[in-house]
Amino acid sequence: MAARTIAARRRESIALNTLMILAIVVALLPFVWAFLTSVKLQKQIYAFPPELLPNPFTFFNYLSEFRGGLAQGLFNSAFVSLFAVLLTVSAASLSGYALAAMRFRGSGLVMFSIIAPMMIPGLVNLVPTYLILSALGLLDTYLGLILLYWVGSLPVGVYILRGFFRTIPRELEEAAVVDGCSRFQVLLRVVLPISKPALVTVAMLAFLQAWNDFIVASIVTASVEMRTAQIFLYANIGDVEVNWGGLMAAALVVSLPVLLLYFFLQKGFISGLTSGAIKG
Amino acid sequence: MSQTVAVPSRVQPAAVARKRRVDWLPYLMVAPTVVVLSVFSLLPTLYGAVVSLYRVQFVELLDFVGLDNYVGIFTNPEFWSGLRVSVIFSFFSVVLTVAVGFGLALLANRALALVPTFRTVVVMPWVTSYVVVYLIFKWILNFDDGLLNVVLYAVGQRKVGWLTDPFLAMASLIVVDTWRAAPYAMILLLAGLQTIPHELYEAAATDGASGWRSFWSMTLPLMKLPLTIVLVLLTIVNLNTLVAMLVLTGGGPGRATEPLSLLMYNQAFQYFQMGPAASIAMFIFALNLVLAAGYVRLLRSD
Numbered sequence: 001m002a003a004r005t006i007a008a009r010r011r012e013s014i015a016l017n018t019l020m021i022l023a024i025v026v027a028l029l030p031f032v033w034a035f036l037t038s039v040k041l042q043k044q045i046y047a048f049p050p051e052l053l054p055n056p057f058t059f060f061n062y063l064s065e066f067r068g069g070l071a072q073g074l075f076n077s078a079f080v081s082l083f084a085v086l087l088t089v090s091a092a093s094l095s096g097y098a099l100a101a102m103r104f105r106g107s108g109l110v111m112f113s114i115i116a117p118m119m120i121p122g123l124v125n126l127v128p129t130y131l132i133l134s135a136l137g138l139l140d141t142y143l144g145l146i147l148l149y150w151v152g153s154l155p156v157g158v159y160i161l162r163g164f165f166r167t168i169p170r171e172l173e174e175a176a177v178v179d180g181c182s183r184f185q186v187l188l189r190v191v192l193p194i195s196k197p198a199l200v201t202v203a204m205l206a207f208l209q210a211w212n213d214f215i216v217a218s219i220v221t222a223s224v225e226m227r228t229a230q231i232f233l234y235a236n237i238g239d240v241e242v243n244w245g246g247l248m249a250a251a252l253v254v255s256l257p258v259l260l261l262y263f264f265l266q267k268g269f270i271s272g273l274t275s276g277a278i279k280g
Numbered sequence: 281m282s283q284t285v286a287v288p289s290r291v292q293p294a295a296v297a298r299k300r301r302v303d304w305l306p307y308l309m310v311a312p313t314v315v316v317l318s319v320f321s322l323l324p325t326l327y328g329a330v331v332s333l334y335r336v337q338f339v340e341l342l343d344f345v346g347l348d349n350y351v352g353i354f355t356n357p358e359f360w361s362g363l364r365v366s367v368i369f370s371f372f373s374v375v376l377t378v379a380v381g382f383g384l385a386l387l388a389n390r391a392l393a394l395v396p397t398f399r400t401v402v403v404m405p406w407v408t409s410y411v412v413v414y415l416i417f418k419w420i421l422n423f424d425d426g427l428l429n430v431v432l433y434a435v436g437q438r439k440v441g442w443l444t445d446p447f448l449a450m451a452s453l454i455v456v457d458t459w460r461a462a463p464y465a466m467i468l469l470l471a472g473l474q475t476i477p478h479e480l481y482e483a484a485a486t487d488g489a490s491g492w493r494s495f496w497s498m499t500l501p502l503m504k505l506p507l508t509i510v511l512v513l514l515t516i517v518n519l520n521t522l523v524a525m526l527v528l529t530g531g532g533p534g535r536a537t538e539p540l541s542l543l544m545y546n547q548a549f550q551y552f553q554m555g556p557a558a559s560i561a562m563f564i565f566a567l568n569l570v571l572a573a574g575y576v577r578l579l580r581s582d
Contacts, residue, residue: 012491013392016387016390016392017392017394019383019387020387020392020394020395020398021394023384023387023398023402024397024398024401024402026459027401027402027404027405027459027463028401028404030405030413030416030417030420030459031404031416033416033419033420033427034416034419037419045425046424046425049434050425050430050433050434090312091312091313091316092313094309094310094312094313095309095310095312095313095314097309098305098306098309098310099310102305102306102309104303104306104307106307107306110310110313110314113313113314113317113318113322114313114317116321116322117317117321117322119568119569119572120321120322120325120565121516121520121564121565121568122520123520123522123541123544123545123561123564124325124328124561124562124564124565124568125321125324125325125328125561126544126545126548126561127328127331127544127548127554127557127558127561128323128324128325128327128328128331128558129320129324130339130548130549130554131327131331131339131554132320132323132324132327134339135339147316147320148320150316151316151317151320151321154313154316154317155317155321158313183305184305208407211409212408212409212410212411213409214409214410214411214523214526215522215523215545218549219549230409230411230412233411233412233415234411234415234526234527237415237418237527244419244422244425247415247419248415248416248419251411251412251415251416252412254409254412255408255409255412258407258408258409259404259407259408262403262404262407263400266400269407270403270467
């Protein structure tokens with residue numbers, strides 16, 4: 001009897017491991033294939049009969065993509081993402097703290113102005129946003145992109161930080177007030193330093209949203225110089241003869257910052273992304 | 281805008297400390313958030329409703345036309361074909377994503393040596409951007425030189441028009457979307473699975489219940505709420521999906537994979553028909569609100 005259960009358990013663990021390996025292969029294969037394509041020369045990509053492994057192994061595609069506008073796209077994406085992150089974290093810290101630790105009239109209305117945007121899909125606001133940006137002269141500008149990315153991650157940011165600040169024991173803040181800190185100083189010197197995990201989560205969320213965005217950038221940017229990295233990728237599909245080697249190289253380079261962030265900050269990353277689940 | 285926001289954090293504390301009695305501090309602290317969200321999120325939604333009632337030329341509102349734009353879109357066959365595509369794509373993609381995601385979550389919930397690696401790798405498709413994911417698959421599904429057709433050809437089969445056949449193009453979209461979104465479902469469902477105490481399974485096992493049996497009569501009923509929540513959440517996401525079609529199929533062949541979202545996007549930014557586009561957006565918004573209301577009710581009952 002006992003021997004049979006051990007055998008059954010072993011069979012079960014073999015089956016589960018096989019399934020997991022299968023899932024890993026399915027998840028990785030497209031990336032691997034993109035990489036193999038990116039390090040082949042054009043003539044080998046279209047060779048007949050097809051050749052799976054690169055020969056010669058070359059970084060030619062990477063170099064030519066960087067020279068062909070990828071560098072500008074990466075710079076633009078990094079620039080607007082950075083500002084979106086800074087603005088999101090600072091505005092969300094301020095309002096998150098006010099909502100978590102202070103009593104004031106109209107706080108319910110403030111909560112509404114934060115929750116309501118979470119119910120509005122970005123898609124619904126595209127047309128009016130375009131018209132408003134056009135009226136303000138913000139189309140095809142960094143400022144236009146930064147503002148919209150800021151707006152995109154701010155509601156969830158406030159929500160996360162407000163939740164985190166609420167868990168901080170009031171005694172800690174009261175002690176600082178007794179020591180002569182203003183409440184603003186309490187936020188700056190006491191609350192924020194112990195809120196690093198939540199701040200990192202919000203920052204990551206804001207970065208990811210800005211860096212991975214396509215739709216907002218597609219309506220805001222118009223000129224080639226303003227293209228973000230995602231727009232750069234999309235712009236190259238339209239070619240009559242698609243340069244797949246170059247496109248795959250560029251696609252992998254564009255994904256690299258996000259994947260690196262994910263590998264290094266996995267836990268905060270996942271909790272941050274699932275907290276976006278409240279966004280309807 | 282960006283300047284007015286940077287300033288309060290430096291200058292206000294002293295000024296505010298002096299006026300402690302009126303206590304403007306919380307208002308100053310929430311001001312940047314409230315202003316920016318009002319101007320660039322709430323106002324656009326209201327303005328969108330206004331635009332949908334106007335005849336618009338390029339970016340100028342010409343005259344009030346009442347519900348003409350709505351009548352226009354509801355009598356347009358493209359709208360109904362778009363709605364059909366939206367519903368078909370959302371339905372099958374959501375069902376498949378939740379099924380695969382649940383399977384992945386059940387695997388990730390086991391105590392096996394491979395689980396940490398498995399979890400890390402499987403989430404990769406989901407952190408990658410839409411554009412990159414669909415770009416890679418556009419290449420894999422390419423008719424002439426894509427990996428799939430190359431393999432088919434190598435084993436003596438004919439090449440398949442994955443993105444040029446109406447049925448296969450839709451199926452490809454659904455499968456690729458599942459590949460991208462299943463890890464998201466996995467993470468959300470895993471959180472639910474982890475709340476089920478281990479002792480329950482042990483008790484069931486000592487009572488002689490098979491793994492299969494305890495799954496059907498224990499895990500599944502306990503996971504009913506998380507599963508429903510993920511289902512509704514993914515439906516909302518999928519109804520608003522746009523980049524998938526834009527990159528992978530361009531809505532084609534014909535209009536076979538053009539959902540309402542893409543129809544609206546093209547009306548607005550290809551043909552500059554802002555009025556009709558705004559009315560399609562309002563319709564999409566109404567769909568979203570109905571689903572969101574359901575979602576909030578689910579969360580409350582949690």
